[in-house]
Amino acid sequence: MLQDPHGRIINYVRLSVTDRCNLRCTYCMPEQMKFEQQGNLLTDDEIIRLLKMLAYDGVSKVRITGGEPFMRPNLLSLLEKIKNIDGITDIAITTNGVLTKSFIPALCDLGIQQVNLSLDTLQANRFERITRRNKFAAVMDCFHTMLQHDMQVKINTVVMDQVNTDEITAFAALTELKKVSVRFIEEMPFNGQQKEFSGINWHYQRILDTIREQYELVKIPDLPHATSLNYQIPGFSGTVGVIPAYSRTFCGTCNRLRISATGSIKTCLYGNNMLNVRDLLRQPLFRDMHIRSGIQAAITERFKDGFEAEKNFLEDVKESMSIIGG
Structure with missing residues (x-):
C-alpha cells in the first residue's frame, strides 16, 4: 500500500491525459496558452504500465x-485498457462537456457512469465571457444526454466573486427535478496568470448561507475521503455540496495522487511537483x-x-489548473 507520513493510504489517482482544452476559462488558464508537444505527453503504453504499478500498490480508483x-x-x-487492469475498480471522468455527448453510449458500455461536468453558469452570454468560447448549447445538450443515460452526474461550479454568485440558488434549483449533484467549489489560485491571488470572498460557509436564504439544507452523510460537504433540499431529487478547495478543510483524509499529462506527480494540489x-x-x-x-x-x-505544502511551494507564479490536471 502507498502510505504517507501521516498515515493516509493513497488509493485514488487523478490522471491528466492531455493539457489541451477547447475552452479558456478565466479562472483556469490564460487566453493564449502554450501546450506541450505531443512527444512530451505520456503515451497509452506508459499510462497503462504506470497504472498497473499503482494498482499493484493498492490504487483502485x-x-x-x-x-x-x-x-x-x-x-x-x-x-x-484501463478498465482491464486488475485492481482498478472505479473509473470516473471530469469533462467540460463540449465534445462528450457523442461518447456517452460508449462510456456506458464500458461501465463508466461517474462524470463530473464543469459548468460555471446557466446563462449562455455569461458562459462565453467565462470560457471565452461560444459552446454553452453543446454543454447543456451533453448534460441532458448524460441524465437520459442515467449517468451519475456531478456539476462542478467554481464560485467567482462578481461573476456568477447571483446564480448559486439557480444551480441549487437544478436538483429539484434532476438527480444530479451540484457542487460549489471555492476559487483557487491556479489560473496561470502572472498576478497575485489575494484570497476569496466566497468561502464555503458563505455559499451555504446564500442557499439557505431560499432553501432549507439538510446535511447528508459524506463518503469516506470526500472533498465535499453534502446536503439535500427536502423533497428535491438531487443533492447540493460545497468543496472548500481554498479553505482546505478536507486535507486530513486526502487519499489522492495527481499525475499530469507529462508525468509530473503531485502529492498535494498546493505543493511542488515531486x-x-x-x-x-x-x-x-x-524496472517497475x-x-x-x-x-x-x-x-x-x-x-x-x-x-504546509503551499508554504514550501517553490514557484512564484501559480500554475494553470489545466496543467496540474483539475
Missing part, C-alpha cells in the same frame, strides 16, 4: 482529467520496482495539509 480529456485522440481505447515518472518510464534500465520505489519516496515527503 482513477479519475481521468485534462485539460479536456476528450481532446486526447483515441481516449476510448485507453479507457478500455517526481517526473515519464522520465523514469523512458529509462530502459529502470525502481519506479514504484520512486513514487513511494515522493509520497513519504508529503506534507500534512495544503497550507
Whole structure:
C-alpha cells in the first residue's frame, strides 16, 4: 500500500491525459496558452504500465482529467485498457462537456457512469465571457444526454466573486427535478496568470448561507475521503455540496495522487511537483520496482495539509489548473 507520513493510504489517482482544452476559462488558464508537444505527453503504453504499478500498490480508483480529456485522440481505447487492469475498480471522468455527448453510449458500455461536468453558469452570454468560447448549447445538450443515460452526474461550479454568485440558488434549483449533484467549489489560485491571488470572498460557509436564504439544507452523510460537504433540499431529487478547495478543510483524509499529462506527480494540489515518472518510464534500465520505489519516496515527503505544502511551494507564479490536471 502507498502510505504517507501521516498515515493516509493513497488509493485514488487523478490522471491528466492531455493539457489541451477547447475552452479558456478565466479562472483556469490564460487566453493564449502554450501546450506541450505531443512527444512530451505520456503515451497509452506508459499510462497503462504506470497504472498497473499503482494498482499493484493498492490504487483502485482513477479519475481521468485534462485539460479536456476528450481532446486526447483515441481516449476510448485507453479507457478500455484501463478498465482491464486488475485492481482498478472505479473509473470516473471530469469533462467540460463540449465534445462528450457523442461518447456517452460508449462510456456506458464500458461501465463508466461517474462524470463530473464543469459548468460555471446557466446563462449562455455569461458562459462565453467565462470560457471565452461560444459552446454553452453543446454543454447543456451533453448534460441532458448524460441524465437520459442515467449517468451519475456531478456539476462542478467554481464560485467567482462578481461573476456568477447571483446564480448559486439557480444551480441549487437544478436538483429539484434532476438527480444530479451540484457542487460549489471555492476559487483557487491556479489560473496561470502572472498576478497575485489575494484570497476569496466566497468561502464555503458563505455559499451555504446564500442557499439557505431560499432553501432549507439538510446535511447528508459524506463518503469516506470526500472533498465535499453534502446536503439535500427536502423533497428535491438531487443533492447540493460545497468543496472548500481554498479553505482546505478536507486535507486530513486526502487519499489522492495527481499525475499530469507529462508525468509530473503531485502529492498535494498546493505543493511542488515531486517526481517526473515519464522520465523514469523512458529509462530502459529502470524496472517497475525502481519506479514504484520512486513514487513511494515522493509520497513519504508529503506534507500534512495544503497550507504546509503551499508554504514550501517553490514557484512564484501559480500554475494553470489545466496543467496540474483539475
